Amino acid sequence: MRLVQTVVTFLLIGIFVVGCSAKEASNSNEDSELTIYTSIYPFQFAVEQIAGDTVTVNTVYPPGADAHTYEPTSQDMIELSESDAFIYLGAGMEGFSENIASTLDSEDVKLIEMGQYDELFNGEKSHEEHDHHAVEDDHAQKVEIVGLSGHYHTGDSINLTAKIEESIDYDHLHWFTLNPDDEEWVVVDGQTSDEFEGEAEVNGQQIKAELYGEDHEVVAKSEPITIEIDDHGDEEHSHEEGHDHDHGDEEHAHEEDHDHGHGEEEHAHGEGHNHDHEGEQSDRPIEIDGVLGHYHTGDAINLTARIEESIDYDHLHWFILNPEEEEWIVVDGQTSDEFEGEAEVNDQQIKVELYGKDHEVVGESEPVTIEIDDHEGDYNPHFWIDPLRMIQAADIIKDELIKMNPEQEEMYNENFEELKEQLTDLDDQYLDVLSTKENKAIIVSHAAFGYWEERYGINQININGLSSAEEPSQKQLIEIINQSKEHNIDYVLFEQNSSNRLSEVVRKEIEAEPLTIHNLSVLTEEDIDQGEDYISLMEYNLEILDQITK
Known part of the structure; x- marks a missing residue:
């Protein structure tokens, strides 16, 4: 009866039967204690790494499916109704997942909606009492730099503040700068408070703050921010004698x-x-600095x-x-x-x-x-391409696994720590490679890589929007082509699970070469056959980024 109710409900909400689908490779074990389904692949990966043989985990996506347009089959729903848990993105970002969750609500299936955790998208900590930014993690973002202006003029004052979480225990801090042509960060002499004062002299200069314990070990550091200098040219903003701004x-x-x-x-x-x-x-002798983009x-x-x-x-x-x-x-x-x-x-x-x-x-x-912009209903869902956000997601999943299988708490915690170390190392690799690049502009088929902009300074020029179905207007397409030419882009990036007609149009127009980047939402048949996983695919992506950035 339970099975019949599930199928009937599923049909009533208007999701059509399109035939049975193949499943991606799963951690299948007849002796496993739990059976879990996930939507996107990164959730499956996290479960596999943390739970090992204690869980059989599958993704609902067939190999190579487009996560933005996929609809589950009746067979998918039958299998889901017999599982122990369904881990999905939700929060308005996966229409089909919310339909599944609604259908399974009356079943004995634990629903884990990852989209409810705001910290995965905006970097803030909100996962109840759990601290996903442990002090021992050098890359934990307990320090945020505020006060950055959209742009500066040469000679403008730079006034920044390091906003430090109250929970962090530190002895002192230092500010550092990195100029575009340099490889080493340089400590800023005489600036040891949470207030930074400087002068805009070098376009593209990066600034960060690091906190130290009494043993001089780094206990936390901020994301670097970038100083953009735009003197507007003589015709726009002349700072000549007399400062004549005739408006x-x-x-x-x-x-x-x-x-x-x-x-x-x-x-x-x-x-x-x-x-x-x-x-x-x-002549407006006053300007307001420090307003953020949002x-x-x-x-x-x-x-x-x-x-x-x-x-x-x-x-x-x-x-x-x-x-x-x-x-x-x-x-x-x-x-x-x-x-x-x-x-x-x-x-x-x-x-x-x-x-x-x-x-x-x-x-x-x-x-x-x-x-x-609180991103309500408009979050960029692709947080998993940021290894540090993947740590947060894995931590949430680990806690849910412990609730479901408390006898394995020790093993789950140990496995999580190993995964955390791998993801931190992966983040280090990205920072090491991309921090040396000056031209980080890339053109991609859809806006799946925005978190790389925030974390590594990548300049994403996207053809489609957050969904592959959001196509640009003719005017926007022309602007994309112009931007690509301005940035001397030699490659157009296609994704592993979708073809994009407009990407091909742009590629031909700018005479660029095609390359494939992996958005990690789903594995392809080839990925499965070759034993690829989240770590190996992210390392592949880094090789691509290293090749196309300058």
């Missing part, structure tokens, strides 16, 4: 009654303080007002304007050139105004916009 009336229309709508209740500096801008300098809700906002030395002012105030409001509101208690806040409202604008002793406005910045 024209259409850009900065300061009407005669331009009072910014602060109102007496919002910004009461006494009688007569009406924010009259008659004395305001129109924030997550609750992230710290750290901004700096960069004020020209020539401007004479007495005090300043910061203001915010929320999207649904018409009037700017003064930020209480923030009267220095440093702004500290919290990301709470998407598209909130922030600006700073300078005042003379007579409370007249003598200058104001352009507003900056705070963009909040």
Whole structure:
């Protein structure tokens, strides 16, 4: 009866029978204690490495299937209903998996939805009481650098802050820089606090912070951030004598009654303080540095007002304007050139105004916009291409395996530590190879490799979107071709489990050679026959990246 109910429910939710499918190679053992199914291959790999012969594990994908378009068969559902657990991505990223989970909800099958763990996608720790960033892991990201501007002009001040988790125990820290043509990181003399101050001099310079224990061993370090210098050229941003930024009336229309709508209740500096801008300098002598490309809700906002030395002012105030409001509101208690806040409202604008002793406005910045992207329903699902995120995923899976089979806790923990070491070594290999590259632009068939951008500085030019079904418009396709030419790209990367018509169009247009990169979502028949696994395929990918980057 249990089996009949499962099949009937499966048919009712509209997933059609398309015939039986072959399974990828599995860790099959008649004496195993558990039977587990997974969606993507990396989950299967983690189970195999941690549980060994105590589990029979299969993936629902046939060899070489496109994970974005695959639909399970009725036979798949029958087998799943008889298993002990189903590990899947979910969270809006695998439509078929959520259908499966819904169907199996009434069955005695443990459902493990990996997509609910935000730290796999944004790097934050949220797996309940479990610490997936153990201090002994040199690469644990307990240090985050904030304050990076989108770009700098030559000579601009660089003001960064190392945001350090309270749980980490360290004795002191050092800042390091790495210039594009250098191979060795250089310690920054005299900077041992969590605040970094420098000057933008070298485009592409990387900066990182490392924390040390009393024995001078590294206990944690940040991801490197990159300083991008864009002086815009003479026609865009001339820093010549006089600093003439003529924006024209259409850009900065300061009407005669331009009072910014602060109102007496919002910004009461006494009688007569009406924010009259008659004395305001129109050449924008103030710029706001430190705004990030996007924030997550609750992230710290750290901004700096960069004020020209020539401007004479007495005090300043910061203001915010929320999207649904018409009037700017003064930020209480923030009267220095440093702004500290919290990301709470998407598209909130922030600006700073300078005042003379007579409370007249003598200058104001352009507003900056705070963009909040919590990735809800729009996560990049391909976290498994980052070895450190794979450690986090494996840790979660290990904990679930222990709950299901507590008698094997010691073995599972030991096997996890071995896997963690392998994945950390793999990350080291990627860092060693890619840190020496200057041109890391690659063109790929779809946006599966964004975590390489974040971790290793790869510049992914993707033809399709996060799903292989998200095709670009004609205009976007032209832009992709232009970008490829600008970056002198010699290769177009195809993936092991899908053909891409538009990738071939781009390849021919830029006269590039085709190569295959492995997205690891599924194994092919050839992978299985040759005994490939996550580690060997990631090492293959690194060889490809080494070949095509410069």
